[in-house]
Amino acid sequence: MQGYKAPQRDALFVMNELLGFEKHYADMGFEDATPDMVQAIYGEAAKFSENVLAPINAVGDEIGCQFEDGVVTTPPGFKEAYQQYVEGGWASMSQPEEYGGQGLPYSMATVMAEWFSGANHSWAMYPGLSAGCMATLKAHGTKEQKDMFLPKLIEGSWTGTMCLTEPHCGSDLGMLKCKAEPNDDGTYSLTGTKIFISAGEHDMSDNIIHIVLARLPDAPEGTKGISLFIVPKFNLDENGEPGERNSVFCGSIEHKMGIKASATCVMNFDGAKGILIGEPNRGLACMFTFMNIARIGTGIEGLSASEASYQGALRYAMDRLQFRSLTGRKNPDGPADPIIVHPDVRRMLLTQKAIAEGNRAMAVYCMQLVDQTLYSDDAEQKQLADAKLSLLTPIVKAFLTETALETTSHGMQVYGGHGYIKEWGMEQLARDTRICTMYEGTTGIQAIDLLARKVMGSKGELLKVFAQEVQEYCASIRGNTQFSAWTNAVSSHVDEWLQITNDIGKRAASNPDELGAAAVDYLMYAGYVTVGYFWLKMAVVAQQKLDEGTTEKAFYESKLHTARFYFDRLMTRTRSLVSAIESGADNLMAFEDAHFGEVS
Structure with a gap:
């Protein structure tokens, strides 16, 4: 996209004026993350997004990744941009200092992730996968595993992936077949095929660390029998450096409608050496x-x-x-x-x-x-x-x-x-x-996941926790008559959200299909209400700034006008969503399979 500009001002508005990040960072022990320091870092991140990533976005889409004999080559400029990313310290910014990171908060790096993706979606997926790999190792790896893999991942010279999906199982991971056989040295040999593996193979880093789901020989069936393994592209030598090639190879890359410069790989594990991470048969939780x-x-x-x-x-x-x-x-x-x-x-x-x-x-x-x-x-x-x-x-x-x-x-x-x-x-x-x-x-x-697992699974407690926050905020500004209509709209929608949840639960008690029938409309309803809550808060802050005599009058007036548009034209979409939810499952499930028509 021509002329991309990182939305620095709006991000800083949300962080500093809406959500009080200066106090938040101090409370979390990041006293050095002052607004001035954050703004200076973000200025450099904006330059990297606009001047390095955006110019190679179109060529990435036009040329895409190239695959030949198991080797994936990224488009012109991608590898060089990644090296600038590493040299600039962006990969290590929010990682722990004990492993070579800069020890800054997660949120600082994640705000910038929007800009990297906005400038070049395909490129941004490579470091994005590494972030998840590092988070898994930090949360579940042993000290030895962390010492072995985290420094290079944090440095950025190695990248990471996650390998879940197989040809016969997408979201239903209980059907997973990739197997892990124990070796005499405490490692495992993994055999199977994984598909849709983003950044599974490329030319941007010295090693690729795969986080892989597989089954042990004595594992129970279903999701309770899945373990998690670390499988490097190159096994490490006695000095912790990439040595011999592991038996994991890219069989092909997918030809996609978009994000063409992000390699989406078929990965074949042929007795690949892996290390168990976490407890056996507890891999999905990890x-x-x-x-x-x-x-x-x-x-x-x-x-x-x-x-x-x-x-x-x-x-x-x-x-x-x-x-x-x-x-x-x-x-x-x-x-x-x-x-x-x-x-x-x-x-x-x-x-x-x-x-x-x-x-x-x-x-x-x-x-x-x-x-x-x-x-x-x-x-x-x-x-x-x-x-x-x-x-x-x-x-x-x-x-x-x-x-x-x-x-x-x-x-x-x-x-x-x-x-x-x-x-x-x-x-x-x-x-x-x-x-x-x-x-x-x-x-x-x-x-x-939202309706059945999170809301119903917690007996509504997770929803009540967030609903309480929203209602307490609405109560705190009820004296501000300028925003009475919007405050009442948010508050009444939260009450309705709780009532809709209760109604679905009652219907689902006798017909579980009610959950599936309502779920997507329920999620979209939840989204519009939640964003409405934040637009109310943004409008209140904007008016406060205008009342104080800000020099950025146009910026804050824009917030107020956009809030008005949201409440008048977008929040009202909840009416049709409620109607669809209340119609129930029968208009879906009573429809006979044969009535969909014949397929050849």
């Missing part, structure tokens, strides 16, 4: 550390696409002359008016803006929760943050990517016929983003 990081990361990819698409559409709408305004000429010296004067173009632009900025607030809030789970010394705060994060993670993954489908579609539509022409980059954003709704668990999988 892998959830990786998966949860990846789900938040995928949601941020959706956010980045919404922002990039908005930037491109806004720039075009300001310049493109077509027709005259219905209320009179706005550009009398030109042959037509810029298309931004037309109500429908403004509808699309404001939808993009409201979604991007609202979703950013929710995403950064979740990053703050992750910080608390990682660094807080307060056990109660840690537990509360974990509960909220459990509820919000599937919403972040699915809502941010589903709404990105809409925003990138609007981006193409604003361009009209030019929207599907490659040179503008808007159709690439739409193609890349479409994939985000499917990997790391489809929207339907995330919705079932």
Whole structure:
């Protein structure tokens, strides 16, 4: 996409003015992470995004990754950009100092991940997979394993992957067949095929560390019989350096509709040497550390696409002359008016803006929760943050990517016929983003996770914890009559959210299909309500700044106007979602299979 600019000002607004990150970092023990220091780092990250990553985005899409005889070559400029990333210290920023990291908080690096992805989605996936690999090792690895693998991963000279999916099992990991046979030296020999492995093979790092799910010989069936293994591309010699090639090879790469410069590999394990991580048959629980990081990361990819698409559409709408305004000429010296004067173009632009900025607030809030789970010394705060994060993670993954489908579609539509022409980059954003709704668990999988596992599985307690926060905030500003309508809308929606949950639970007690029938609409409802909560908070902060006499009047007025648009035109979508939820499962499940029609 031409002319990408990292949204530094809005990110800093969310961090410092909305969520109080200065105090948050001090409370977590990061006193050095002052607003000035964070802003200086972000300035450099913005330059890297705009000047290094964005210029090679189009060539990555055009050329893609090349595969020949098991070797994957990334597009021109990708390897060099990665070396700049490593040399700049970006890989090690939020990693522990004891293994060579800089010891800065998780959230600092994750905010920048949006910019890297917005500038170049394909490239950003390589370090993104490494982050999940490192998180799994830190959480579940032994000291010896951490000492062996973390320093090089943190340095960035090695990268990581996660290997879950097999040809016969996608989200249903209980069907997994990859086997791990014990060796005499305490290692294991892994045999099987994994598919859809992002960054499974490439030319950007000296070694690739695969985190692999497999079954031990005596493992029970289903998900309770899965173990987790570390399988390096190159086995390590006595000095801890890459030595002989391990028996894991890339069999092919997928030809995809988007993110073409991110290698999506078929990986063949042919007696590959692996090291057990965590307890036997407890691998899926360990892998959830990786998966949860990846789900938040995928949601941020959706956010980045919404922002990039908005930037491109806004720039075009300001310049493109077509027709005259219905209320009179706005550009009398030109042959037509810029298309931004037309109500429908403004509808699309404001939808993009409201979604991007609202979703950013929710995403950064979740990053703050992750910080608390990682660094807080307060056990109660840690537990509360974990509960909220459990509820919000599937919403972040699915809502941010589903709404990105809409925003990138609007981006193409604003361009009209030019929207599907490659040179503008808007159709690439739409193609890349479409994939985000499917990997790391489809929207339907995330919705079932939210409704069945998180909400019903906790007997509603996870939802109540977050609902209490929202209601307490609404109560705290009820005296502010300027925002009464929006406050009442958020508060009443939270009450309705709890009631809908109760109603679904009652129906599901006699018919479990009610959960599946309601799940996606339920998740989208939850997303609109949660983003509504953050738009209310942003509006209140913006008004406070205006009342104080800010020099950035346009910025804060924009927040207020965008909040109005959100509550008038986007929050109201919950009405149709409630109607669909209340219609129940019968209109789906009573439909006979034969009525779908014949297939040859």
